[in-house]
Amino acid sequence: MDYLTLAEPSEAKYTEKMSKFLAFAHPVESTEEAKAVIAGYARKYHDARHVCWAYMLDARRLDYQSNDNGEPSGTAGKPILGQINSFGLTDVVIVVVRYFGGIKLGTSGLIAAYREAAREAIEAGSIIQRSxxxxxxxxxxxxxxxxxxxxxxxxxxxxxxxxxxxxxxxxxxxxxxxxxxxxxxxxxxxxxxx
Known part of the structure; x- marks a missing residue:
């Protein structure tokens, strides 16, 4: 069974109303590897307001998880996972780090910002087909x-x-x-x- 994933790690930066969103997309092969990538960014960006993420594993796309990390429920992890699904990717984790800029974005603004940051990180990388x-x-x-x-x-x-x-x-x-x-x-x- 063939599937799509990223060839190598990629990243993007997105700004919305002075909030900075740093997005990182990585190919991974296991839950443990995905969680290690997430933990690495949480340590590296310990001063950020939020470190939100989502991953999708397995060629049949049955193993997935997302986390809002303190953002309102469904405003961060789900939009990130939605972009993974939109591109049809698996064996990938995306971490989006948010530095609050002082202006609240609201629910729809957060959803749009996390979605856009994740999309840009995916598009910055190379999508490949694997078996x-x-x-x-x-x-x-x-x-x-x-x-x-x-x-x-x-x-x-x-x-x-x-x-x-x-x-x-x-x-x-x-x-x-x-x-x-x-x-x-x-x-x-x-x-x-x-």
Whole structure:
């Protein structure tokens, strides 16, 4: 399954009625990584009034969360998440830091400002298409090593872990769409088992 994400971190700055909104978008692969990015910005901008965020994970877009960090409910995290959805992104976290400028923006003003800051951070980056990765662990006899390594090289799968002894084991990662074809070729090699 293919999905869209960011190629690298990006950032943008948006100003509305003297309030400054610093927006940061990062590609991430897990909840832990997303929360580490959020915590990093919270530490770095500890003097800011609000550090609001949203993330979307998983190619099926089932793991998501947003936070208003003290802004009125639904005025920060949801608009940020809305922009992630508008661009169809996943495996991404967006953090928007707000420095209050002395003029209240109101509910609709906050929603518009957080939405715009998130949009600009996304547009400042590069959106790429990725394939959902799947892992496969298998064993094989040492005598089949050359055949297994040739298959790994020919198919371009990523070796996650490997152990070589009389009985060898390996874990590889590949786009989930390639799993069936790779497994069929692997099982044609003498002595391999899943």
């Amino acid at each position: 959902e990765m799947a892992q496969l662990s298998f064993t094989f006899p040492y005598l089949s090593m050359n055949d297994v390594m040739r298959l790994v090289k020919d198919t371009g799968v990523k070796v996650v872990s490997q152990e070589f002894d009389n009985a060898c084991s390996m874990t590889v990662a590949m786009p989930s769409d390639d799993m069936e074809r790779f497994t069929a070729r692997l099982l044609d090699i003498d002595g391999t088992s899943l």
